[in-house]
Amino acid sequence: MTGWLASVANAAEISLILPTAPDILDLKDPAAGALGAWDAGDIAAAVRDLAANQQRPRLSATIGDHPMRPDAVLPAARRIAATGVDFVKIGFAPDGAPDRCIDALAPLAAEGARLIAVLFADLWPGDPCCLPIDRLAAAGFRGAMLDTSGKRHGLRHHWNDAQLGAFVSCAKAHHLLTGLAGSLRVSDIPALSALAPDYLGFRGALCGGERTAGIDPQAVTRVAACMAKLPIATPPPPRSLPVRS
Structure with missing residues (x-):
């Protein structure tokens, strides 16, 4: 069953999201970039505040947008990991030295x-x-998510469903959790869930369209209701990737 991730821009939005029971609560500042980071102290406070809630979703947090250099990525990842969140999200672009960053992590x-x-x-x-x-x-990563750095167009504008399905299959073949995100709409949910990712990620759809706007409770309800109606998908056969040198 595909779960869902809800991104919140600040602590005040958490209470608006929790009643709809997302599987992952993602702490991210959309006004600060594709993976804009919360202040580490605020993340740690959210972890403490939610610790007593036995039904709380798992927490993820982004490290911010950084160039693909180990000296930039590793300290930011360590800082966020130290807050106690369940997952640390790190963006990777092909420019720079992404392989060196992965090895450093x-x-x-x-x-x-x-x-x-x-x-x-x-x-x-x-x-x-x-x-x-x-x-x-x-390198021991727990998962891989396909997202978009620009938010003018959604994920399916850049990769078609066959390509997205191949990504999910390949990542699962390597025993990684899988996620799809990037300006997803409610109308994208049936087709993307049929690809059997572990999670679909949302921000703009929870705000009524504009990701930097505040959470719209009615929009959140629409996303949650659509996710709750999903059938259990049968994933495609896994396909291994060739080893990269």
Whole structure:
């Protein structure tokens, strides 16, 4: 069954989202970029505030938008991991040194941090074989999510459903959690859930369309209701990726 991730821009939005029971509550500042980060102190406070709630969703948090350099990515990831969130989301673009960043993050994963790679569909070629999925798995990452860095067009504008399905299949073959996000609409839910990702991620759809606007409770209810009606999908056969040198 495909779960769903809800991104919240601040602590005040958490109470608006919790009643609809998302599977993952994602702490992200949409006004600060594709993966804009909350202040680490505010993330830690949210973790503490929700710790007593036995029915709370798992928490993820983004590290912010950083160049693909280990000296930029690793300290930011360590800072967010130290807050106690369940998942640390790290964006990867093909420019710079993404492979070096992945390798530099392996010790953090070995220490127990659950790292989620966010790969931007509008920056990477529309072929899962071009993605560093094998390297992410070898470095101990917990999951991989396909998202968009620009929000003018949705995920399905950049990759078609066959390509998205191949991404899900390949990531699962490497035992990674899988997620699809990027200006998703309610109308995208049936087709994308049929690809059997572990999660679909939402922000703009929870705000009535504009991701930097506040949470719209009615929009949240529409997303939650559509996700609750999903049938259990049968995933496609897994397909392994060739090892990248």
